[in-house]
Amino acid sequence: MEMLRLYDFLPSGNGYKIRLLLTQLGMPFERVEVNILKQETRTPDFLSKNPHGKIPVLEIEPGKYLAESNAILVYLSECTEFLPYDRFLRAQVLQWLFFEQYSHEPFIATSRFWISILGKSEEYHEAIKHKREPGYAALKLMEKHLTAHTFFVNERYTIADIALFAYTHVADEGGFDLTQFPAIQAWIERVKAQPGYISITQESTLCLTSL
């Protein structure tokens, strides 16, 4: 197999999902930093890779690209311990992946982007305020689930945990207070204790970065 290439932006939680899984799978990859703050995802060259103009993008072999972080997670985890083989359990993983993209990321990740990546909490004050209620609703649902479960699906660490961990464990950078969610906090520690864990802005030891 060709070496995988990941078009990525180091502070991105969506990029981190892929970096973390690849590292835990022991799959070496080449990481290409694309600075979204400098509109590098809007160049004709990047748009030829992903017409949607977003990172992460996985180049599976030369010219063969896959976008959408959670689709990449499924692609990479098939037939591994990170995705259950049972059809219903696999569907439950997908259920959490869609929950993450629809009901979690647009509120928690977006707030973090404005506050901690752009550093413009004043300018986005009003928009951030509107993200509070739906963001906390997502955290409450996670807390409820994790009060009765060690991980999201089948009491085992899967890509559902990776997808939800990416922006949850840095939710404070988006102004969300996690101290009121003890089950989430305990789960965060369980994820951090997984073999091969790397932190969000840590480059994988398996990766070679091209700048």
Place this chain on the structure above:
Amino acid sequence: MEMLRLYDFLPSGNGYKIRLLLTQLGMPFERVEVNILKQETRTPDFLSKNPHGKIPVLEIEPGKYLAESNAILVYLSECTEFLPYDRFLRAQVLQWLFFEQYSHEPFIATSRFWISILGKSEEYHEAIKHKREPGYAALKLMEKHLTAHTFFVNERYTIADIALFAYTHVADEGGFDLTQFPAIQAWIERVKAQPGYISITQESTLCLTSL
């Protein structure tokens, strides 16, 4: 196998995705109407089925529930002609499913809900205005793709088409003008020509409704 039961709301595009696929698969199901306008998704009974309080929910066997429309589509289409067997093609289907939930539905479906389901376009005037640009961006991306392709993945009708069709073909009910998108319009006709097609508020001929 037990008879499948679908908790659904007839005007919902997310519910329609499941109704359409089940009908095209020839799988009979029992449909339970849950009126979201009367907060029927917020009752303790419904929340015991889906803690997230949303339809559609598929009851696969008594007490075994699956939520998130696109996760249900994948669950039902595995090992059928509606989901490719090839790993990369399957990942491309997922890519479009995540695109639909993150970059399409929150703008186009939400506008339709406010304008045509609630009938409150005046009250939501400001919010609707903010949905215009991202909604049209999603349609433009679809138009570009469909200019070169008959269907979203592998030139064949799959659940990627079902997921995107659900709210696209009624985008005008959300105030979006489709006349400027000829490739989308031609694709809509191709979807409507598929065997077993039913329209959005049409109950499946295979379904038994409990009210």
